Amino acid sequence: MSRVKEDALQDMEWLDASAEQAGSKDWLKSATVSEQIAAMIGWFKSKYEDPANQCSWDAEDDRYIFLHGGPYDPNDVLQEQFGQTVPYDVIQAAVRRLVLEAGDSWAPIEWEDDVPDYDFALSMRVLHSSDPRRMLSDRLADIERMLRTEMGRSELAVQLAHGAAITALESYLWDTTSFWTSEDPEVFKQFIATNTEFGKEKIPLARIFDELDGLAERFKRYLQDLVWHRLDKIKPMLEAGFGITVPDVASLMEQVVVRHHIIHRGGRDKDGNLVLVTVDKVRGVIAQINQFVDGMEVEIKRRFDIAEPARDLFDWADDIPF
Structure with a gap:
């Protein structure tokens, strides 16, 4: 016993x-x-x-x-x-x-000093409105550096680089939305009021104050669970919540399908055919992402009246013709 x-x-x-x-x-x-x-x-x-x-x-x-x-x-x-x-x-x-x-x-409880991801984790915290774009640029630059290596030219590495580029875009959209809905109460209210999925739940009047207390945390969890690569659904949500015009996502949605084949079908389409992804195609996807995000940043800055950073006091010296 x-x-x-x-x-x-x-x-x-x-x-x-x-x-x-x-x-x-x-x-x-x-x-x-x-x-x-x-x-x-x-x-x-x-x-x-x-x-x-x-x-x-x-x-x-x-x-x-x-x-x-x-x-x-x-x-x-x-x-x-x-x-x-x-x-x-x-x-x-x-x-x-x-x-x-x-x-x-x-x-x-005591963090290990030799964990290589510690500094990376700190760098990935969104503390400023410019952080999502900066972090996206850093990740895309990492992908580009990997593609220049000998290992980065292998078929598997190129496929993974393609998927990583789409994931970086997802992170940018998530980080941007999470930052502004936490930073600006009016944006938070607008997202709640216009979100057809999160906002459709009916709440008994007797529970309304209890629900209000935890609303921000519930919406945070909702954003965490959202499938951010479904750009066809994310685009109208962002437009309604932010009150902006999100750039066209049609070409990026094609790449999302390719990513799906790579991640969930082992690099084959639904008919079993191999999905061909080259280094040049990955670089093309990166260019599409940058173009899309540049358009997003223009709209975000217009929406929140964010001025472009001032040039350094001595930057003009490089323009002097002598």
Whole structure:
């Protein structure tokens, strides 16, 4: 019969466990089952946390993006740390508690210094109206640099570069919409009022104030879950929400179909024919994206009366004919 009893699992005060106690192997060996479980959970939670507290959510792949290391499985971590000290079934009781709380993929509380994506993550935060365009330009430049390498000329790399260019456009649209609906209350109201999907839900009058309190967060989740490469649906949503004219998306929609074949059909169309994507075609897609976004930026700047940045005080010196 297992040493772990249901009443021990239910009654123990594991949330108050001391992480320091778990570090003492002598104490842990002689502790009761409830104390062992509580101490291991306390130790684990002093080093790892629910990824919802720090990780970005990738709606398309339905997963968290662990920018600071991980994910860490409580089973792997606790077995490695306590496997020689605590019986297996007791460790599993602690693991079940942790998995029940936040799943089997946890994030580190202390970020790893050698994680290469840390600086990248900071650079991808949208803090200014110019950030979405800057981040798009950076990503497209990365794609171009990759295409110039020997590896970047392989068929698979070229196909992935095509998909990455479309994804960069999706990110630009998402970042732009998210920034302005958070920054400008009038824009937020306009998006809510004109959005045929999000705005169609009926709310009982008795719940209206509760719903208002969480409206911004709900709309944020709606934007996160939106399929941004459906440009035929995104275009009218942006036009109604921002009150702007979005450039034509017909040619880009053709490339979205190509991306779909690459990502979801292994590079073949619905009839099974191979989709031919060349370096020049990818560069053509990048040019289309830049042209589209340039048009978007003109409309956004007009809508929000954003002035072009002033030239540097000494820029004019290069124009002097001597």
